[in-house]
Amino acid sequence: MARQETHPASRVTAGVTFAARLSFENISHAFGPDTETLSDISLSAEPGEVLCLLGPSGSGKTTLLRIAAGIESQSTGRVLMNDREIAGPSVFLPPEQRSIGLVFQDFALFPHLTILDNVRFGLTALSRDEARREAMIALSRVGLEHYASSYPHVLSGGEQQRVALARALAPRPSVLLMDEPFSGLDSRLKDSVRAETLDILRHSRATAIVVTHDAEEAMRMGDRIALLKNGRLVQIGKAEELYQRPADLFAAGFFSELNVFEAKIRGGMAETPLGRVAAPGLGEGAMATVAVRMSGFDVSETEGEVAARILSRRYLGVVELLDLAVEGSETSVRARVRCGALSTGARDIYLSLRKSDVLVFERQTESA
Template sequence: MHSISEAPPASTRRTAGVTFAARLVFEDIHHSYQSKETIRGISLTAEAGEVLCLLGPSGSGKTTLLRIAAGIEAQSSGRVLLNDREISGPAVFVPPEKRGVGLMFQDFALFPHLTIRENVRFGLTSLPKAEGLAEAGIALERVGLSHYADHYPHVLSGGEQQRVALARALAPRPAVLLMDEPFSGLDSRLKDTIRADTLAILRETRATAIVVTHDAEEAMRMGDRIALLKDGRLQQVGTAQDLYRSPMTLFAAGFFSEINRFSTRVKGGTVVTPLGVVSAENFSEGQIIAAAVRLSAVSVSENTGSIPARIVSRHFLGVVELLTLAVPGSDELVRARIRADLLPQGLREVRLSVNERDIMLFEKDG
């Protein structure tokens, strides 16, 4: 059996056919399931030709929003527009097959009794059979799997099945491609390669793509922009840099990196944390707020730093080490992620330092 690494390199594959990318707009979308509200007034736009990642934990509404765009689910209220044409709303519901929207399922959903070529042709039933098979062959060539055209899905690896599912979704040249956790079933060693190849093909086709993921790093690798969801609400939208460097909520800060969280009260325009005093001029006097510091922002050394600390535990993780530290005068432990072997083994007493700009302040409810 061929492996994914034996597929032809991207430079030798047929270039993906260009689609006419569309702008997809969610306008004040609400959705309920068995009287439970799952989408709570989301307004969001996927611009033509961009890769927009829907990011969030399980139950945040990502897949439901995708299914509403595809026409598999209907929203309780609000509208969906494709290039300013309403495709779902109070008085309009365009069926899925007439939307010009492609959907790639999480489990790839390949038919075991059909050949790879026939699986890809499945979305081209409006074409005469011979023409559909020819287009399917072109789509397989784009993803480097034309040599498997007459085989059946069971001979393929997970990565190869993902490529076939992508070829099938792109064969009709949809204006918008919706992808639901497309890499979740892949071996972690293959993910980077498959993800990069998929992104290259999406760029070639120029289709608008909306990708659902719960993995922040994956969203940062793929998305032109990221929409972060929680409990059916939109938390923040922006580039990877926007969400990482300027999180608007404690939830957003914690979703993109491990953080130390401290509860503190504003006094005299400042707050005191175990890692230093920081200005809190944008908050009210006496207000209880949350301070957050990324683990990577805590510097640890033998003898430089303004804060004395004792190492409570130390875990070697390969390139880095994870430290848990006790700071005098605080019951709250501090965690730090530092380069491995930076500190001598057996060392207990250290000193910490944190740049004031790395201490982020948020309203207590986040």
């Protein structure tokens, strides 16, 4: 039988911290002359905000987090806490002086210590009794005070994640950094543990920066999202801004599965195998990249804008994935449609585009 995840019925909300503004100014970092990992990054996490650093592996997310924590030093630029420089040309505060908590990807719990001793491990400035009291408050925040005398191996992955969170919150940091905190969890647990973590962060009132490579996770958790690629900041804003108005094809492709076409502009319209779409701001005869989200199709067996033939279909429960042949397209068109929209034996169908799911960019050579 699978181990039952415990869910806290109530949490201590006392002992909140004073959230700070954490800013990166023109941060660059390199491990050598030919290995630049960050290039001129400037962004801020506002007091009490959850800011998600999103990007593929190698984009510089974790390096930026390590620079904030004081584990790594930048090549150029400054890190500021409430406009006070904590790392830069004139000062470099060690990690223990930054009022920054860090939750590692693998939780990093000590297997030979009890849960209580794990949480109070970093409270070295307090007496034994004071450290125990603060550790118990932190465990109560995450609903695990009844495991205080247990050891990490008896806990589920989600509970271990909450212990790591309690340990980071125990010193009441002004900023909390979380590096891929849910990557090791069973996919069935992720939703509930993410929701619980977000609730804990709201109650603790700490500013939080969360690293993730999962766009949906960033949208679920972040007040704002900073999208990185190859050590550069591509776009920062609320989830809706990045989804509806992506800065480029890379940003669009990170939030949606896309069909991508090269098109020529004629009369303000881009001509694609799926029809003509509006291309405001692009000149006559210019080449454009048109991206259509897989979810951007309405399908019918009787009428529509473009004829298509079903090559394959995969049933996923709520939706079906269709592989379609469309005249004029060298590659198959992929669509994600509601189950039941087409009959079981449907083969020749019609497509209609939803304008909100069509994105037009100046011609780019990068991949989505």
